[in-house]
Amino acid sequence: MNGQADRLRALMERAQAVPPTKRVETGRRPTVTLAVASGKGGVGKSHVAVGLAGAFSALGRRTVLIDADLGFANADVLLGIRPQATLADVAAGRSPLSAAVTPVAGGFDLLAGIGGADVREADDERRLVDRLIAALEAVDRPYDVALFDLGAGLGAGARALLLAVDRVLLVLSTEAAALVDAYGLYKWLVQAGQAAVFVVPNRVPDEAAGRRLAERFGDIAEHFLGRRPELLGVVREDDVFARAARQGVPPFPLPERSRARRDFAGLAVRLVARADGKDPDRSAGVPAPPAAAGRPFGALVARLKARLFSS
Numbered sequence: 001m002n003g004q005a006d007r008l009r010a011l012m013e014r015a016q017a018v019p020p021t022k023r024v025e026t027g028r029r030p031t032v033t034l035a036v037a038s039g040k041g042g043v044g045k046s047h048v049a050v051g052l053a054g055a056f057s058a059l060g061r062r063t064v065l066i067d068a069d070l071g072f073a074n075a076d077v078l079l080g081i082r083p084q085a086t087l088a089d090v091a092a093g094r095s096p097l098s099a100a101v102t103p104v105a106g107g108f109d110l111l112a113g114i115g116g117a118d119v120r121e122a123d124d125e126r127r128l129v130d131r132l133i134a135a136l137e138a139v140d141r142p143y144d145v146a147l148f149d150l151g152a153g154l155g156a157g158a159r160a161l162l163l164a165v166d167r168v169l170l171v172l173s174t175e176a177a178a179l180v181d182a183y184g185l186y187k188w189l190v191q192a193g194q195a196a197v198f199v200v201p202n203r204v205p206d207e208a209a210g211r212r213l214a215e216r217f218g219d220i221a222e223h224f225l226g227r228r229p230e231l232l233g234v235v236r237e238d239d240v241f242a243r244a245a246r247q248g249v250p251p252f253p254l255p256e257r258s259r260a261r262r263d264f265a266g267l268a269v270r271l272v273a274r275a276d277g278k279d280p281d282r283s284a285g286v287p288a289p290p291a292a293a294g295r296p297f298g299a300l301v302a303r304l305k306a307r308l309f310s311s
Contacts, residue, residue: 031297046078146296
């Protein structure tokens with residue numbers, strides 16, 4: 001086995017050695033916000049978001065996955081759960097926030113998104129975004145990490161969230177059309193001033209293929225934009241997803257020894273290291289300080305409103 005595989009295994013074993021509930025009570029810090037995005041649908045973006053949420057939870061981070069694919073929310077389907085309520089119900093006053101927060105077997109919480117019926121009730125996307133903001137303002141649970149699963153494209157809500165979060169994870173695919181759309185999204189992010197963009201090649205045959213894809217994407221971006229996104233890590237193709245689709249069952253939670261699960265763990269370790277300002281080798285399995293008390297999305301909501309009102 002090569003050195004990189006040995007290193008990742010050591011990181012994962014160290015992470016799993018610390019129970020998720022055990023935390024060091026040293027100071028408080030704000031919730032880290034991440035957006036998982038793609039230029040085009042069908043590249044496995046939601047799989048990456050759900051897989052990462054489970055990986056963060058395994059590292060002892062209190063995590064919430066927010067399905068912000070306005071109108072086409074499907075994280076609950078991937079997880080095989082049926083939430084009592086959605087973000088739209090909370091924002092409209094039909095349900096309390098507690099009804100929309102669904103604990104998932106992977107150890108994280110899901111805030112179910114705004115689906116088709118809610119879209120029909122809204123006049124336009126701006127009203128959907130207003131509902132999302134209202135629901136976020138109601139969240140008062142302490143979270144270390146918040147993952148936003150965004151829809152493909154650049155609607156008003158996606159634009160505001162992409163610029164309001166701490167980091168953007170841009171999911172890449174080997175499909176030519178998807179790569180072109182991903183470049184278009186990255187170009188907009190660069191021009192809009194979002195500096196913290198990481199690429200994640202998804203569904204690639206092996207790590208080398210993923211690195212080549214990221215290198216090719218980076219070369220194009222550097223040539224035309226003068227900027228190259230950083231490679232966060234690679235998610236390899238895993239037959240667990242195709243098998244689940246054939247059987248008509250949800251693919252999550254992933255089997256413990258699946259390739260995708262190991263790859264998601266590697267992504268989470270690197271992101272945690274960046275959030276903690278530490279070496280990835282030393283941060284795996286180290287409990288996070290408790291998240292800041294009060295409203296975890298206060299700063300994010302303020303940035304969202306500023307972006308929307310200025311557009």
